[in-house]
Amino acid sequence: MSTTYLEAIREGLWEEMERDPNVFLLGEDIGAYGGAFKVTAGLFERFGARRVVDTPISEAAIVGAAIGAALMGLRPVAEMQFADFITCGFDQIVNFAAKCRYRWNASVPMVVRAPSGGGVHGGPFHSQNPEMWFVRTPGLKVVAPATAYDAKGLIKSAIRDNDPVLFFEHKALYRRIKEDLPTEEYTVPIGKAKVVREGTDLTIVTYGAMVWVALEAAGTLAEEGASVEVVDLRTLLPLDRETVCESVKKTSKVLLLHEDTRTGGMAGELAASISESVFEYLDGPIVRVSAPDTPVPYSPPLEDAFLPNAEKVVEKARWLFRY
Amino acid sequence: MSAADLAHNCLYYMSLMREVEDRIERKLYRQGKIVGGVYVGRGQEAIPVGTALVAEPGDVLFPSHRDMAVFLIRGVTPGRILAQYMGRAGGVTGGRDANMHMGDLNHNIVSIISALAATVPVAAGAALALRYQGKNGVVFSYFGEGSTSRGDWHEGVNFATVQKLPVVFLCNNNQYAYSTPLSLQMACANVADRGPAYNMPAEIVDGNDVLAVYEATRRAVEYARAGNGPYLLECKTFRMTGHSAHDAAHYVPKDLFEEWGKLDPITRFEARMLAEGWGTQTEIDELRAAVHREVDEGVAWAEQSPYPDPATLLDGVYESS
Numbered sequence A: 001m002s003t004t005y006l007e008a009i010r011e012g013l014w015e016e017m018e019r020d021p022n023v024f025l026l027g028e029d030i031g032a033y034g035g036a037f038k039v040t041a042g043l044f045e046r047f048g049a050r051r052v053v054d055t056p057i058s059e060a061a062i063v064g065a066a067i068g069a070a071l072m073g074l075r076p077v078a079e080m081q082f083a084d085f086i087t088c089g090f091d092q093i094v095n096f097a098a099k100c101r102y103r104w105n106a107s108v109p110m111v112v113r114a115p116s117g118g119g120v121h122g123g124p125f126h127s128q129n130p131e132m133w134f135v136r137t138p139g140l141k142v143v144a145p146a147t148a149y150d151a152k153g154l155i156k157s158a159i160r161d162n163d164p165v166l167f168f169e170h171k172a173l174y175r176r177i178k179e180d181l182p183t184e185e186y187t188v189p190i191g192k193a194k195v196v197r198e199g200t201d202l203t204i205v206t207y208g209a210m211v212w213v214a215l216e217a218a219g220t221l222a223e224e225g226a227s228v229e230v231v232d233l234r235t236l237l238p239l240d241r242e243t244v245c246e247s248v249k250k251t252s253k254v255l256l257l258h259e260d261t262r263t264g265g266m267a268g269e270l271a272a273s274i275s276e277s278v279f280e281y282l283d284g285p286i287v288r289v290s291a292p293d294t295p296v297p298y299s300p301p302l303e304d305a306f307l308p309n310a311e312k313v314v315e316k317a318r319w320l321f322r323y
Numbered sequence B: 001m002s003a004a005d006l007a008h009n010c011l012y013y014m015s016l017m018r019e020v021e022d023r024i025e026r027k028l029y030r031q032g033k034i035v036g037g038v039y040v041g042r043g044q045e046a047i048p049v050g051t052a053l054v055a056e057p058g059d060v061l062f063p064s065h066r067d068m069a070v071f072l073i074r075g076v077t078p079g080r081i082l083a084q085y086m087g088r089a090g091g092v093t094g095g096r097d098a099n100m101h102m103g104d105l106n107h108n109i110v111s112i113i114s115a116l117a118a119t120v121p122v123a124a125g126a127a128l129a130l131r132y133q134g135k136n137g138v139v140f141s142y143f144g145e146g147s148t149s150r151g152d153w154h155e156g157v158n159f160a161t162v163q164k165l166p167v168v169f170l171c172n173n174n175q176y177a178y179s180t181p182l183s184l185q186m187a188c189a190n191v192a193d194r195g196p197a198y199n200m201p202a203e204i205v206d207g208n209d210v211l212a213v214y215e216a217t218r219r220a221v222e223y224a225r226a227g228n229g230p231y232l233l234e235c236k237t238f239r240m241t242g243h244s245a246h247d248a249a250h251y252v253p254k255d256l257f258e259e260w261g262k263l264d265p266i267t268r269f270e271a272r273m274l275a276e277g278w279g280t281q282t283e284i285d286e287l288r289a290a291v292h293r294e295v296d297e298g299v300a301w302a303e304q305s306p307y308p309d310p311a312t313l314l315d316g317v318y319e320s321s
């Protein structure tokens, strides 16, 4: 029976709650209602109000309380109703959680789940990809799975991790993708990228929903005779530069792709790392495909123009091949 | 504990806090041995002392920046504290953070961050964890009156009251937040006036009377420990210094310093001890001498502590690194 991305996250939460009585959930409307997206549906019935805690609309309190509980040895998983609202708990994340270990050697084993991303016509406040605000905060870990398999394996690893982990789950993938998951238990390591398609002529480095765009583009390019390798970062912090650079060494061309806006996006950091480490292997410029530097617009034609898609990737790749 | 023993403890910790902070602010800071800013609780010692003496070992404390005695009462040595202020490896954070930004879970003390009131929701979460774990601990959440203007304060208090968590909210109302007087901080006259909005008992106490603070804290802690939910205690006091060592507080009317100077919690309590027969002048003199010696030893210990090794710069960002 195949499992959706959303169900995979729920299964991961469920298994970890069964396994470890210290794991509990907190967030808005996550209890009997099951969460805005129904990720936590059924967990309240199984684990009760003690372990599935409905909170007031208080992102600072949700994150803060998760930190306090984590300091006391529990493993809280906090839900932001939309990743866009994580800003209301920003200080708690970047100043409190991220710095506890470095400042006074205190573990904060908490997870903050954040449904992020566009393509659902959610407009400027229900579509953002805020991961880079956190990727430049040492002390945090940031993951962004693209597949149901990784979503389940990474949420389990995130819960077991002794550092604070932000888990960006892409809303547009929730019910759109599914796959058969192993029946036996597994986890996916944090900090390891994955080559999801092998190729020899071009590397596309991406993450989240854009992995599917990259694969679609790779299919089109294959018909044109180009062999494209796709690297799914899976974790954004700590960043697996090694897997990226290994792939670039093999293909000598690289296209960096993200749904996030351009300036200060992950592509910039990747470009710098590639240039520093494997410059002599490149036989073309490092190119980017990303959303432009605007808020996420609401109306479908505007949002379609905003979001990267396979066409834009193919066009950029062709340009690079001609270079 | 007998009344005399309690009195002795109160005087000892108030005097120790005063001496540690005097040494830091009036001596080491001026000698250039302190790195960064210095904030003291001179004149407010009765509050951390009267509250923290109530805490049980399993209670978890979140001291703010004028609550030095909390650390001393929980057993953090003056040497480690002084080394902290000097940025030494032997300091509570080993040179990773400054001044009162220190925590040690071995003593059930959680470190503040700079952002005021950010600890309030964290304190609520700690209380949630204590209840979750079936422990009967209470969380002590400290802050100044100015901090109650922040959203984090309200979010934390609201969550704690909705969940009926075992937290005591301990406010030092010293009437100033940096240069800002109470009247520009809030439209109500007392921090305690915020209690009813959260359906939380709130009590005002003379924050310069250590036994009054102690008794009120006992009521608050008993209420919270019994599972009734949070309790707010507003301790009225006055900041007898500038906001920090660099601030001469010209904005504070002089007569307020004079008026409140007469209510100094230590001088007042010494007189009370003698009047009640809880101690003799000789005992008080001996206590003062002992405190001096202890702080001398602490300073010596801190000064011999090395600075942290720059080779450790990258360590401890994550568990494995």
Ligand SMILES: Cc1ncc(C[n+]2csc(CCOP(=O)(O)OP(=O)(O)O)c2C)c(N)n1
Pocket (backbone or CB within 6 Å): B066, B114, B115, B116, B143, B144, B145, B146, B147, B148, B172, B174, B176, B177, B178, B239
């Ligand atoms: C969020 C935030 N804003 C500003 C500051 C700077 N600041 C440090 S202490 C202080 C005054 C605090 O007043 P209060 O809460 O009454 O405590 P007190 O210093 O009087 O004990 C200010 C404004 C800060 N630390 N955090």
Ligand SMILES: [Mg+2]
Pocket (backbone or CB within 6 Å): B144, B145, B146, B172, B173, B174, B175, B176, B177, B178
């Ligand atoms: Mg104040």
